[in-house]
Amino acid sequence: MTRKRRRLYMVLAAMSILAGAAALVLGALQSELTYFYSPTDLAAGSAPAGRSIRLGGLVEEGSVERLDDGVTTSFRVTDLTSSVPVTYRGLLPDLFREGQGVVTEGSLSADGAFVAREVLAKHDENYMPREVTDALKKSGQWRDPTEATE
Amino acid sequence: MIPEIGHFALILALMVALVQGSVPIIGAAQGRTAWMDVARPAALLQLALVTIAFLALTWAFVVSDFTVLNVVQNSHTAKPLLYKISGVWGNHEGSMVLWVLILAAFGAAVAVFGGNLPPPLRARVLSVQAWIAIGFLAFSLLTSNPFERIFPAPLNGRDLNPLLQDPGLAFHPPMLYAGYVGFSMAFSFAIAALIEGRVDPAWARWVRPWTLVAWCFLTAGITLGSWWAYYELGWGGWWFWDPVENASFMPWLMGTALLHSAIVVEKRDALKAWTILLAILTFSLSLIGTFIVRSGLLTSVHAFATDPERGLFILLLLCVTIGGSLILFAIRAPAVQAGGLFAPVSREGALVLNNLLLVVACGTVFLGTLYPLFLEAATGDKISVGPPFYNKTFVPIMVPLIAVMAIGPFLAWKRADLAGVLGRLKLAFAAAVLAALGAVALEGGPVLAVLAMGLAAWLIVGTLAEWADRIKLFRAPLGDSLRRARGLPRSAHGMTLAHAGLAVAMAGMTAAASWKVESVQVMQLGDSVEMAGYTYRLDRVDQVQGPNYTSDIAQVTISRGDRHVARLTPEKRLYPVQQMPTTEAGIHTTGLADLYVVIGDPDEAGGWTVRIFHEPLVPWIWAGVLMMVLGGIVSLSDRRFRLGAPARRAKAPAGATVAQT
Amino acid sequence: MTTGMVIGRRLAYLAPLAIFGILAVYFAWGLNPDRDPRALPSVMIDQPVPEFALPPIAGMDGPGLSAADLRTGEVTLVNFFASWCVPCRLEHRVLIELATQDKVRLFGINYKNKPEEARAWLAELGNPYGRIGADTTGRVGIDWGVYGLPETFIIDRSGRIRYRRAGQIDQQTLNETIRPLIRELSQ
Numbered sequence: 001m002t003r004k005r006r007r008l009y010m011v012l013a014a015m016s017i018l019a020g021a022a023a024l025v026l027g028a029l030q031s032e033l034t035y036f037y038s039p040t041d042l043a044a045g046s047a048p049a050g051r052s053i054r055l056g057g058l059v060e061e062g063s064v065e066r067l068d069d070g071v072t073t074s075f076r077v078t079d080l081t082s083s084v085p086v087t088y089r090g091l092l093p094d095l096f097r098e099g100q101g102v103v104t105e106g107s108l109s110a111d112g113a114f115v116a117r118e119v120l121a122k123h124d125e126n127y128m129p130r131e132v133t134d135a136l137k138k139s140g141q142w143r144d145p146t147e148a149t150e
Numbered sequence: 151m152i153p154e155i156g157h158f159a160l161i162l163a164l165m166v167a168l169v170q171g172s173v174p175i176i177g178a179a180q181g182r183t184a185w186m187d188v189a190r191p192a193a194l195l196q197l198a199l200v201t202i203a204f205l206a207l208t209w210a211f212v213v214s215d216f217t218v219l220n221v222v223q224n225s226h227t228a229k230p231l232l233y234k235i236s237g238v239w240g241n242h243e244g245s246m247v248l249w250v251l252i253l254a255a256f257g258a259a260v261a262v263f264g265g266n267l268p269p270p271l272r273a274r275v276l277s278v279q280a281w282i283a284i285g286f287l288a289f290s291l292l293t294s295n296p297f298e299r300i301f302p303a304p305l306n307g308r309d310l311n312p313l314l315q316d317p318g319l320a321f322h323p324p325m326l327y328a329g330y331v332g333f334s335m336a337f338s339f340a341i342a343a344l345i346e347g348r349v350d351p352a353w354a355r356w357v358r359p360w361t362l363v364a365w366c367f368l369t370a371g372i373t374l375g376s377w378w379a380y381y382e383l384g385w386g387g388w389w390f391w392d393p394v395e396n397a398s399f400m401p402w403l404m405g406t407a408l409l410h411s412a413i414v415v416e417k418r419d420a421l422k423a424w425t426i427l428l429a430i431l432t433f434s435l436s437l438i439g440t441f442i443v444r445s446g447l448l449t450s451v452h453a454f455a456t457d458p459e460r461g462l463f464i465l466l467l468l469c470v471t472i473g474g475s476l477i478l479f480a481i482r483a484p485a486v487q488a489g490g491l492f493a494p495v496s497r498e499g500a501l502v503l504n505n506l507l508l509v510v511a512c513g514t515v516f517l518g519t520l521y522p523l524f525l526e527a528a529t530g531d532k533i534s535v536g537p538p539f540y541n542k543t544f545v546p547i548m549v550p551l552i553a554v555m556a557i558g559p560f561l562a563w564k565r566a567d568l569a570g571v572l573g574r575l576k577l578a579f580a581a582a583v584l585a586a587l588g589a590v591a592l593e594g595g596p597v598l599a600v601l602a603m604g605l606a607a608w609l610i611v612g613t614l615a616e617w618a619d620r621i622k623l624f625r626a627p628l629g630d631s632l633r634r635a636r637g638l639p640r641s642a643h644g645m646t647l648a649h650a651g652l653a654v655a656m657a658g659m660t661a662a663a664s665w666k667v668e669s670v671q672v673m674q675l676g677d678s679v680e681m682a683g684y685t686y687r688l689d690r691v692d693q694v695q696g697p698n699y700t701s702d703i704a705q706v707t708i709s710r711g712d713r714h715v716a717r718l719t720p721e722k723r724l725y726p727v728q729q730m731p732t733t734e735a736g737i738h739t740t741g742l743a744d745l746y747v748v749i750g751d752p753d754e755a756g757g758w759t760v761r762i763f764h765e766p767l768v769p770w771i772w773a774g775v776l777m778m779v780l781g782g783i784v785s786l787s788d789r790r791f792r793l794g795a796p797a798r799r800a801k802a803p804a805g806a807t808v809a810q811t
Numbered sequence: 812m813t814t815g816m817v818i819g820r821r822l823a824y825l826a827p828l829a830i831f832g833i834l835a836v837y838f839a840w841g842l843n844p845d846r847d848p849r850a851l852p853s854v855m856i857d858q859p860v861p862e863f864a865l866p867p868i869a870g871m872d873g874p875g876l877s878a879a880d881l882r883t884g885e886v887t888l889v890n891f892f893a894s895w896c897v898p899c900r901l902e903h904r905v906l907i908e909l910a911t912q913d914k915v916r917l918f919g920i921n922y923k924n925k926p927e928e929a930r931a932w933l934a935e936l937g938n939p940y941g942r943i944g945a946d947t948t949g950r951v952g953i954d955w956g957v958y959g960l961p962e963t964f965i966i967d968r969s970g971r972i973r974y975r976r977a978g979q980i981d982q983q984t985l986n987e988t989i990r991p992l993i994r995e996l997s998q
Contacts (some may be wrong), residue, residue: 002278006491006492006493006494009494010494010502013494013503013506014501017506017507017510018510019513019546020511020547021510021511021547024514024542024543024546024547025514025517025543027536027542028539028542028543029521029539031531031533031542032535032536032538032539032542033521033534033539034534034535034536035531035532035533036531036532036534052538056531061923065755066235069672070672070753070757070759071670071671071672071759089670090670090761091384091670091748091759091761092748094751095369105534105536113255137521149392150685219982219983222982223981223982302980304904374963423824428826430827431827435833441838461842462842465835465838465839465842466833468838469835472831473831473832473835474825476828476831477826478825478827479824480821480825480827480828483824484821520834520837523837523841524837527837527840527841602978699826748977
C-alpha cells in the first residue's frame with residue numbers, strides 16, 4: 001500500500017461521508033425548518049395550514065380561558081395589530097401570563113385557529129423573547145406613532 | 151475591603167499572566183534555561199492569585215455583602231448557604247472568575263506534574279496557556295468586573311433566579327467549565343507543537359490524559375445539565391437540541407474525536423496534523439459555545455443576560471485565538487512529517503472512520519445551531535431548527551458510527567482481517583437481531599427505534615466479546631482469565647466500560663424518545679388515573695412555607711395492582727422576591743422506567759391539573775453516562791499516564807458521583 | 812509531487828481558516844445592535860411627545876395625564892406600567908428611589924390594566940407617580956411605540972422624547988445612563 005493509495009482511500013471515504021451528510025442536511029433543511037410567523041402574517045394568510053410553524057406575540061389581556069375539559073387552554077396571541085386564537089392542551093409553562101410575550105409552536109388548523117403543540121416561555125423573567133420583539137416590530141405598530149403625530 | 155483585595159488579586163493575576171505569556175516562550179526560542187524556568191513559579195502564582203479573587207467573591211456572597219453589585223443582583227439573605235455559594239458562578243461576572251480559576255488550575259497542574267516534559271515544550275505550553283488567561287482576565291476586568299461596588303447599598307438582594315436554585319444546577323457550571331477549559335490543555339500543546347514543528351508519540355502521551363480529564367468533566371457536566379432540565383423544567387424531556395445545549399455538545403463530539411485520533415499518534419505516529427487540527431477545533435468550539443451563550447446571538451429557551459459590548463469583546467477574543475491558531479496551522483502544519491502507513495481495514499482505518507463520522511456529526515449540529523443566524527442574515531426569515539432536523543441528520547450519522555464501534559477494537563493495527571473479525575462478532579449479531587425482534591414484539595416500531603435498540607445490543611455484546619476475547623474468558627481456565635484481566639492495561643478496561651456505557655445510554659435515549667407515554671388531566675383529590683400499568687392517585691395538596699418560597703405540595707400515590715409502588719410529592723413553588731413560580735417534578739424510578747408527575751394550577755372546582763409521564767429506560771441514560779465517565783477515569787489510572795495520576799484520580803471521582811446525586 | 816499538488820495541499824491546510832473567517836463575519840453581523848432587543852433605537856427619539864389625553868385610573872383621586880403636562884418646561888420621566896407585569900414590580904423600587912431621593916418628576920401611564928388591580932398594586936407597593944394616566948385600551952401605548960412593559964421615556968424641557976428604555980431599569984442603567992442624562996437635561 002503506497003502513501004498515495006492510502007490517501008486516495010481516505011479522501012474517498014471522507015468524500016462519501018460528507019456527501020451522505022450533505023444529502024441528509026439538505027433534505028432536512030427542506031422539510032424540517034420551523035418558520036416564525038407573527039399574528040399579522042397569519043391574518044394575511046401567508047402561512048401554510050398544517051405545517052409546523054412558530055407563532056409569537058403577546059398573550060392578549062383577558063383572553064386566557066380554560067375549556068371545559070379542564071386541560072385545554074385557549075388564548076389569543078397579538079402583535080397589537082392582529083390577533084390569532086390559539087388552543088393548547090397541556091400544562092402552561094410557569095412564566096405564561098397575560099400581557100407577556102410568548103412563543104408557541106404548532107400548526108394552523110383549517111378554520112384559522114392555531115393549535116399549539118408546545119408553548120415556550122423563556123427562563124428570563126425580565127423581558128420577552130426576541131422573536132416576539134421582532135414580531136411586534138414587524139407588525140409596524142411601534143413605527144406608526146411618528147406618522148400619527150405628524 | 152475584601153472585595154478590593156479580590157479585585158487587586160485579579161489585576162495582579164493579569165500582570166503575572168503577561169510575564170508568563172512572554173518570558174518563557176522567548177526563553178524557549180533563544181534557549182535560555184533561566185527564562186524558561188520562569189513559567190513554573192508564574193503558573194503557581196497565578197493560581198494562587200485567582201484563588202484569592204475567587205475566595206473574596208465567595209466571601210462576599212456568603213456574608214451577603216450588598217455593597218457589591220453582583221451580590222445584590224444575584225443573592226438574597228434568605229437564600230440557603232449552598233445557593234449563596236453557587237450564586238458566585240450563577241451569573242456572568244462570577245462565572246468568568248470560575249473560568250479563569252479552572253484555567254489557572256490546569257496551568258498549575260502542568261507546572262507541577264510536567265517534570266519530565268522537555269523544558270522548551272513545557273515553557274511554550276505554559277506561555278500559550280497564559281495567553282488564554284490574559285484574554286479572559288482582561289475580559290473579566292474590562293467588561294464584567296465582579297467586584298463592582300454599589301452605594302448606597304440596598305437592604306437586600308434581588309435573589310438568584312429560582313430555576314437556578316437547585317443542587318443539580320449548582321454543580322453543572324463548574325463541571326462544564328472544567329470540561330471546556332480542560333480542552334485548553336490540548337490546545338496549548340497543539341500550538342506549542344506547531345511552534346516547535348515537531349509532533350511525536352511522547353507529545354500524544356501528554357495530550358491524551360489531559361483531553362481525557364476534560365472529556366470526563368464535560369460528559370458529567372452536560373449530563374448534569376440534561377438531568378436538571380429533566381426534573382426541574384417539568385417537560386418530561388432531557389434533551390431539546392437547544393442552542394445552549396448544542397454549544398456544549400459540539401466540543402464533546404470534537405473532543406471525543408480528538409481522544410481517538412491521539413491514540414493513533416501515540417501508537418502509530420500517524421494522523422499528526424489532523425490531531426493538531428482537532429485539538430484546535432475542540433477548544434475553538436468551547437470558546438464559540440461560550441460566545442453563543444453570552445452574546446445573545448441565538449434565541450434559546452435558556453436566557454442569559456446579553457450585552458453587545460461583551461459580545462464584541464468575546465468575538466475579538468475568538469478571532470485572535472481561533473484565527474491566530476488556524477493561521478499558525480496553515481503555515482506550520484504542512485511541515486509536520488507524515489507518519490506510518492496502514493491499510494484501510496485496520497485499527498487506524500477504523501479510528502479514521504470514527505473521526506470522520508464524529509466530525510461530520512459535529513458539523514451537522516453546528517449547521518443546525520447556526521443556520522437560523524445564516525438564514526436571517528441572508529433573507530431576514532426567522533426560523534428555528536428543532537429536534538426533527540437533528541433526527542434526520544445527526545441520528546443517521548450515528549448509526550454507522552455505532553456499527554463500526556463494535557468492530558474497531560477487534561481490528562489489528564496496520565492491517566486486519568475483516569472476515570475473521572466479523573466471524574467473532576456472530577454472538578453480537580445474534581444479540582442485535584434478538585433485541586430488535588424484542589423491541590418489535592413489545593412496542594412494534596418505529597423502524598429507526600427498533601434499529602437503534604438492535605445497534606445498542608450489537609455494541610454492548612460486541613464490546614464485551616472483545617474484552618472476553620482478550621482475557622480468553624471461557625476458553626482458558628477461569629484463574630488464567632483473571633490473571634489475564636489483571637495484566638490487561640487499565641486503558642483497555644476503561645475503553646470497554648466507556649463503550650458499553652454508550653450502548654446502555656443509547657438504549658435509554660432510544661426508548662425514552664420513542665416510547666414515552668404522557669397524559670394531562672384535571673384530578674380532584676382522591677381521583678385515580680391509570681397509565682402503562684400503574685395507577686396514580688392524587689391524595690392531597692398542601693401549602694408549605696419554604697426558606698425563600700411558598701409551595702403547593704401534592705401527594706400522589708402510585709400502585710401497581712394491589713402493590714404500593716411509591717408516594718411522590720410534586721411541587722409548584724412561588725418565589726416571592728422575583729414573583730416567579732417553578733415546578734418540581736415528582737419522580738420514582740423503577741430501574742426500567744421513570745414514573746414522572748408534575749402538578750399544575752388548581753381550577754375553581756378544587757381540581758388540579760396533573761401531568762403524568764411514563765418514561766421508559768430513562769435511568770439507563772444516566773447509568774450509561776456514568777459508565778462512560780468511569781471508563782474515562784479507569785483509563786486515566788493507566789500506568790502509561792502515571793504522571794500526575796494521583797491528583798487527577800482524586801478530582802475526577804468527585805465529579806462522577808455528583809452526576810448521580 | 813508536482814507544484815500544483817503542493818499548492819493544493821497548502822490550500823487544504825488553509826481551509827479551516829477560511830471557514831472560520833466566513834463564520835466570524837456572520838458572528839459580527841449577529842452582534843449588530845439592531846438585533847438586540849434591549850438596546851432599541853426608537854423612531855420616537857428627539858420627536859415631540861405624541862398628542863394624548865388620558866383620564867386618571869378609575870376610582871383614584873388626582874389628575875389624569877395629557878401631552879400638555881409634558882410641555883411645562885420640566886424634565887420628566889414617563890413610565891409605562893401595569894400590575895400584570897412582573898418586571899414592573901421589580902422596577903418599582905428604583906422608581907420610588909428616583910422620585911423620593913432624586914426628586915425627579917415622574918409620571919406614569921397605566922397600560923392595559925383593570926383599575927381595581929392597578930389601585931391595589933399601587934396601594935401595596937407605593938405610588939411614586941406625580942400624575943397617572945390610564946391607558947385602558949393601549950391606544951396611547953401604540954402612539955408611543957410601546958411594545959412591552961415596562962418602558963420608560965425621558966422627556967426634556969421642550970417636551971421632546973430624549974431617551975427610551977425598553978425593559979426594566981436596573982441599577983446600572985440608572986446610575987450610568989438615566990441619572991447623568993437627567994442632570995444634563997436639567998441644566
